[in-house]
Amino acid sequence: xxxxxxxxxxxxxxxxxxxxxxxxxxxxxxxxxxxxxxxxxxxxxxxxxxxxxxxxxxxxxxxxxxxxxxxxxxxxxxxxxxxxxxxxxxxxxxxxxxxxxxxxxxxxxxxxxxxxxxxxxxxxxxxxxxxxxxxxxxxxxxxxxxxxxxxxxxxxxxxxxxxxxxxxxxxxxxxxxxxxxxxxxxxxxxxxxxxxxxxxxxxxxxxxxxxxxxxxxxxxxxxxxxxxxxxxxxxxxxxxxxxxxxxxxxxxxxxxxxxxxxxxxxxxxxxxxxxxxxxxxxxxxxxxxxxxxxxxxxxxxxxxxxxxxxxxxxxxxxxxxxxxxxxxxxx
Amino acid sequence: xxxxxxxxxxxxxxxxxxxxxxxxxxxxxxxxxxxxxxxxxxxxxxxxxxxxxxxxxxxxxxxxxxxxxxxxxxxxxxxxxxxxxxxxxxxxxxxxxxxxxxxxxxxxxxxxxxxxxxxxxxxxxxxxxxxxxxxxxxxxxxxxxxxxxxxxxxxxxxxxxxxxxxxxxxxxxxxxxxxxxxxxxxxxxxxxxxxxxxxxxxxxxxxxxxxxxxxxxxxxxxxxxxxxxxxxxxxxxxxxxxxxxxxxxxxxxxxxxxxxxxxxxxxxxxxxxxxxxxxxx
Ligand SMILES: [Zn+2]
Numbered sequence: 001x002x003x004x005x006x007x008x009x010x011x012x013x014x015x016x017x018x019x020x021x022x023x024x025x026x027x028x029x030x031x032x033x034x035x036x037x038x039x040x041x042x043x044x045x046x047x048x049x050x051x052x053x054x055x056x057x058x059x060x061x062x063x064x065x066x067x068x069x070x071x072x073x074x075x076x077x078x079x080x081x082x083x084x085x086x087x088x089x090x091x092x093x094x095x096x097x098x099x100x101x102x103x104x105x106x107x108x109x110x111x112x113x114x115x116x117x118x119x120x121x122x123x124x125x126x127x128x129x130x131x132x133x134x135x136x137x138x139x140x141x142x143x144x145x146x147x148x149x150x151x152x153x154x155x156x157x158x159x160x161x162x163x164x165x166x167x168x169x170x171x172x173x174x175x176x177x178x179x180x181x182x183x184x185x186x187x188x189x190x191x192x193x194x195x196x197x198x199x200x201x202x203x204x205x206x207x208x209x210x211x212x213x214x215x216x217x218x219x220x221x222x223x224x225x226x227x228x229x230x231x232x233x234x235x236x237x238x239x240x241x242x243x244x245x246x247x248x249x250x251x252x253x254x255x256x257x258x259x260x261x262x263x264x265x266x267x268x269x270x271x272x273x274x275x276x277x278x279x280x281x282x283x284x285x286x287x288x289x290x291x292x293x294x295x296x297x298x299x300x301x302x303x304x305x306x307x308x309x310x311x312x313x314x315x316x317x318x319x320x321x322x323x324x325x326x327x328x329x330x331x
Numbered sequence: 332x333x334x335x336x337x338x339x340x341x342x343x344x345x346x347x348x349x350x351x352x353x354x355x356x357x358x359x360x361x362x363x364x365x366x367x368x369x370x371x372x373x374x375x376x377x378x379x380x381x382x383x384x385x386x387x388x389x390x391x392x393x394x395x396x397x398x399x400x401x402x403x404x405x406x407x408x409x410x411x412x413x414x415x416x417x418x419x420x421x422x423x424x425x426x427x428x429x430x431x432x433x434x435x436x437x438x439x440x441x442x443x444x445x446x447x448x449x450x451x452x453x454x455x456x457x458x459x460x461x462x463x464x465x466x467x468x469x470x471x472x473x474x475x476x477x478x479x480x481x482x483x484x485x486x487x488x489x490x491x492x493x494x495x496x497x498x499x500x501x502x503x504x505x506x507x508x509x510x511x512x513x514x515x516x517x518x519x520x521x522x523x524x525x526x527x528x529x530x531x532x533x534x535x536x537x538x539x540x541x542x543x544x545x546x547x548x549x550x551x552x553x554x555x556x557x558x559x560x561x562x563x564x565x566x567x568x569x570x571x572x573x574x575x576x577x578x579x580x581x582x583x584x585x586x587x588x589x590x591x592x593x594x595x596x597x598x599x600x601x602x603x604x605x606x607x608x609x610x611x612x
C-alpha cells in the first residue's frame with residue numbers, strides 16, 4: 001500500500017522499473033536510469049526525513065507494519081494464548097497469554113493488539129479496537145501475572161476502545177478504569193512498547209507501565225487527530241494540524257518525558273524492513289525486564305506512583321498547593 | 332425530605348439575575364425541557380435546578396453542588412489558585428481558559444476541598460461542566476489527586492462529583508495521562524484506607540473521566556436522567572450507524588446494565604450520602 005505522500009517516490013520507482021525493462025544494452029537509457037535513481041534517493045530523503053506528525057500517524061497505521069503476530073513469532077519461544085473474559089465473550093482485538101521470551105528465556109504474561117494481516121482478519125479483530133470483553137480479558141491476564149509473579153509485557157497497537165452500542169451496554173468505561181487500577185497496583189513489573197497506534201484510554205489500559213518504549217513512527221494520543229480536528233477545529237480535514245498541535249509523536253513524547261525510549265525505524269517506516277525493528281523491540285523489552293527484575297512489589301508500586309503522580313504538575317501548579325500537602329512527585 | 336421537595340416558593344415577577352447557571356434560561360420563566368411547562372427561574376434556583384413539576388435535573392455549578400451537598404459553611408477549598416498552563420502551546424487555548432474563567436467565576440473545571448456531610452468529615456471534589464465542558468486537563472487531574480491525597484493523609488471518605496465531556500484535548504498527552512495519575516493516587520488510597528470512595532455521576536459524564544476515577548469507586552451514585560458512558564451517542568451513531576434505544580446511557584439505563592448502584596434525586600443526595608457514610612465510616 002502506497003501512502004499519499006509517498007506518490008513521488010512510487011512514480012520514480014515505477015519509471016525506473018519501466019526503463020530497466022526496456023533498457024537492455026542501451027547506454028543512453030542506463031544513464032537515464034542512473035539519473036532517476038539519484039532522484040529517487042533524494043526524494044526518499046526529502047520525504048522520509050521530513051515526515052509530519054500526521055504522516056507518521058499514517059505510517060503507524062500501515063497495514064503491512066509488523067503486528068502482534070510478527071513480534072510473537074520473532075520474540076517468543078512459546079506463546080500460550082488464553083481466551084475470554086469469563087463474563088461475556090472472547091474479544092480478539094486483544095490477545096494475551098503466557099510466553100517465554102527467546103532472549104534470556106524469561107517467562108512473562110504477554111498482551112497485545114492483533115490488528116490482523118489482511119482485510120478479513122482486520123475486520124475479525126475489529127482493527128484492534130477492543131470491546132469491554134477485551135479489557136476484562138486483560139484484567140484477567142493482569143491478575144494471572146500477579147498470581148504467578150510474572151512480569152507483564154504489552155505491545156500496544158490500537159486506535160482506541162471501540163465506540164458502539166454493545167460496548168457501552170457492557171460498560172466500556174468501567175472495564176478500562178479497572179485495567180488502569182490493576183496496572184497501577186500491579187505487584188509485578190509492567191513493560192510496554194507502543195508498536196503501532198496508541199489511541200487514548202484504550203491504549204493506556206495497556207501501557208500504564210514502569211517502562212514505556214515507542215517506535216519512532218508510533219504515536220500516543222488522547223484522541224484521534226481526525227476526531228480532534230472535527231471537535232476543536234470543526235473540520236475533520238484539519239487532522240494534519242490537530243496531530244501537530246497535540247504533540248503525539250514519539251519524539252514529542254520523549255521530549256515531554258512521557259516515554260522512556262524511542263526505538264528507531266528504517267527510512268519510510270518499520271514495514272520497509274521489519275526484522276531489525278522487531279529485534280530492537282525485543283532488545284528494549286529484555287533490557288527493561290532485566291532492570292526491573294527482582295524489584296519488590298512495594299518499591300515497584302512507589303516507583304510507578306512517582307512516575308505518574310508528577311505528570312502535568314509543573315512548577316506553577318506546585319505554587320497552587322495550599323501547603324497542607326507535601327509533594328511526593330518527582331516534579 | 333418530601334415536603335421540601337414539593338414546597339413551592341413564592342416567586343416574584345421581577346426577574347432575578349439568572350444564577351442557576353443555565354445559559355438557556357433567560358428572564359423570569361422558560362419552558363421546561365422535561366415537562367414543557369413554564370418553569371420559573373426562582374423556583375428552579377431554590378430547588379438546585381430541579382424542575383418542580385417533573386423533577387428534570389438541569390445542570391448545576393460546582394459551588395451550588397457544594398452548597399447542596401456539604402453542611403452549611405463546612406467547605407474549605409484547597410488549591411483554589413491553581414491555574415492551567417498551555418503546556419503544548421495549543422492554539423487558542425489561553426483564550427478558551429480566559430473565557431471559561433470569566434463565564435464560571437472559577438479557576439478550573441474542578442473545585443476541591445474538605446467538608447462535612449451530616450457532620451461527617453470528607454474530602455470532596457466537584458466538577459463544573461461550564462468550564463470547557465468539564466474537561467479534564469492537568470489541573471483537574473491534579474485536584475482529583477490532591478483530594479485523594481487529603482483523604483489518604485487525613486483518613487477521610489472520598490467523594491467526587493463528576494460532570495465532564497472527557498479529556499481536555501488542548502492539553503494533548505498531558506490530559507490522557509491524568510487517567511494514569513488519578514489511578515495511581517486512587518490505588519494508594521484504597522490500599523491504605525478503609526474509608527469509602529463514593530462517585531456521584533451527573534449529566535453528562537463521558538470519556539476519560541468515566542474511563543478512570545468516576546467509575547472506579549466503591550459506590551457509584553447517579554442523578555436521574557444523567558447521561559454517562561465512554562463515547563457519546565452522537566459519536567456512536569456517526570461511527571457505527573447503529574440505532575440507539577430510547578434512554579441510551581441514562582443513569583437508569585446504566586443501572587439496568589449493572590453499572591450504577593443507585594439513582595439519587597438531587598434534593599436527597601446529601602441525606603443519601605450521609606447514610607452511606609454512617610454505615611461505613
Ligand atoms: Zn419540568
